[in-house]
Amino acid sequence: MVKPDGTTRHTHALTDFVVLNVSLPDNNSILYNGTSTISLQAGPATNIPTSLQKSNDNVIIINIDPESVDNHIGKLPIYGIRSDPQFMHNSTVSKIVK
Numbered sequence: 897m898v899k900p901d902g903t904t905r906h907t908h909a910l911t912d913f914v915v916l917n918v919s920l921p922d923n924n925s926i927l928y929n930g931t932s933t934i935s936l937q938a939g940p941a942t943n944i945p946t947s948l949q950k951s952n953d954n955v956i957i958i959n960i961d962p963e964s965v966d967n968h969i970g971k972l973p974i975y976g977i978r979s980d981p982q983f984m985h986n987s988t989v990s991k992i993v994k
Contacts, residue, residue, distance in 0.1 A: 897969070908969070909935040910958065913946060925951045934965055941965050954978045 898905045912933040919927045932946040945961040958974040 910946065910960070911935070912942075913948065921949075925949055932960075934960060934969075936965060936968060950978070
């Protein structure tokens with residue numbers, strides 16, 4: 897994570913995700929609503945309302961309740977992609993890092 901101006905690079909971990917319900921918002925998505933633990937500088941924040949949405953088999957959208965983490969992560973979702981280990985092994989970035 898970084899500030900909007902590109903400074904203060906740091907990381908957070910989302911752990912202990914507990915699924916409370918699952919829904920199918922459309923034909924291409926599965927939405928998992930639940931709670932998680934989010935690592936923060938002051939220590940772990942527990943029981944944070946969190947949703948994980950898997951779309952089109954590889955896009956992951958994470959929404960973390962902003963108020964539960966003092967708006968540290970912001971109101972926008974976190975986007976990512978799911979890739980299999982073979983993809984990462986064959987990627988250009990993987991070859992550069994090695």
